Amino acid sequence: MDDKLTIRVNVADRYYPLRIERKDEEKIRKAAKRINEKILLYKQKYSDKDIQDFLAMAALQYVVKVIDNEDKVDVLPVFENLKALDREMTEYLDNIK
Numbered sequence: 001m002d003d004k005l006t007i008r009v010n011v012a013d014r015y016y017p018l019r020i021e022r023k024d025e026e027k028i029r030k031a032a033k034r035i036n037e038k039i040l041l042y043k044q045k046y047s048d049k050d051i052q053d054f055l056a057m058a059a060l061q062y063v064v065k066v067i068d069n070e071d072k073v074d075v076l077p078v079f080e081n082l083k084a085l086d087r088e089m090t091e092y093l094d095n096i097k
Contacts, residue, residue: 011035012051035062 005022008015009032020028038058042049 012039012055038062 003022004019005025006017006019007025007028008017009028010016011032012035018028035055035058038061039051039054042054042057046053
């Protein structure tokens with residue numbers, strides 16, 4: 001069964017048709033809402049700019065947050081610890097046989 005859904009999202013006063021996984025609908029709508037809220041804040045603060053400037057600044061701000069989060073979440077040490085634990089458990093189980 002195809003679990004795809006076609007929706008229209010409004011970003012910066014333009015509607016975009018998207019074909020998405022049904023499970024992603026809420027996340028996509030929430031993302032569009034946040035972008036529009038950020039654009040509105042920029043519109044209120046900088047009346048002499050155009051929508052392209054607001055979109056660029058919103059995109060820049062959100063990507064900086066993504067990069068910050070990527071830097072915070074270094075899973076390599078956790079992965080290495082899990083591999084070592086797996087080896088130890090395998091050795092232990094082999095020895096009790």
